Amino acid sequence: MPTHRLCAIVPVYNHGATVAGVVRSLRAQGLDTLLVDDGSAPDCATVLDGLVRTIPGTWLLRRRDNGGKGAAVLDGLRAAAGRGYSHALQIDADGQHALADVAQFAALSRAHPQALVCGAPIYGDDAPRARLYGRWITRVWVWINTLALDIPDAMCGFRIYxxxxxxxxxxxxxxxxxxxxxxxxxxxxxxxxxxxxxLPTRVMYPGDGISHFHALRDNLLISKEHARLFFGMLGRLPLLLARRALRRTGA
Known part of the structure; x- marks a missing residue:
């Protein structure tokens, strides 16, 4: 089995207007593409069926009910491994991520096959202020929960696992x-x-884009997750402190 075999995972929930462009760009760059339909409405489901039927190297995993972006990606990661892929690119279906950077992500992953290749977002004036403030809060909590400054952005879903x-x-x-x-x-x-x-990468917020971020619900979920991670960090505190000390001494 090859040491590096990469596919793309695209979680989809009612992104019928944008997903075709994402798929065509990924396939043009040679990536097999798994579409994970997270309980989309019939019109979007029809678009996905058409893409799988007409674009070779594209396949579909359909979830009966909407479980959330994370649930779709988790199912996709397991499905990719089951098909013999060693690495999987997570990318959004709404065109928010810079598809032109996919080749750079893939090259970095081939050069560092053991690594998680992560997008470090570059935001423009179209980025909502509330989202940026929320990311700063998350950044601080992630630094606390890892006892390190290694993660500049934990919320960008443009990654190779x-x-x-x-x-x-x-x-x-x-x-x-x-x-x-x-x-x-x-x-x-x-x-x-x-x-x-x-890898620095541009993140776009088009005016006509579809966002499934629900401010109250999702901010509560994120806050709850920070709390869970905090208590998880406490249980790992001796190990994390020891790792930090080793890094400081260069051992």
Missing amino acids: PLAATLPVIDNASIGRRMDFDISIIVRLHWRNVPMVW
Whole structure:
């Protein structure tokens, strides 16, 4: 089995107007693409069926009910591993991520096959202020919960996962299943000392874009996840402090 075999995972929930462009760009760059339909409405489901039927190298995993972005990605990661892929690119269906950067992500992943390759977002004037403030709060909590400054942004869902390191985490921990997913998994991978490589990438917020972020519900979920991670960090405190000391001494 090849040491590096990459596919893309695209969680989809009623992104019928944008998902085709994302799929075509991924396929143009040679990536097999798994669409995870997270309980979309019939019109979007029809679009997905058409993409799978007409674009080779694209396949579909359909969830009966909407379970959240995290639930869709978790199912996709397991499905990718089951098909023999060693790495999986997570990317949004709404065109928010810079598809032109996919090749750089893939190259970094091939150069660092053990690493989680993460997008370090570059925001423009179109980014909602509330989202930026929320990310700063999350950044502080992630620094607390890892006892390190290694994660500049825990919420960007533009990543390549090394599946050999990721599957044990998702199979043995309670990972957030909605908008808390990206934070939940990256902190736990950091706890397991999975190396991380960061690539600056533009994140766009088009005026006509579809957002499934529910301010009250999802902020509560994220706050709850920060609390869970905090108590998880306390249980790992001796190990994390020892790792920090080793890093300071260069051992």
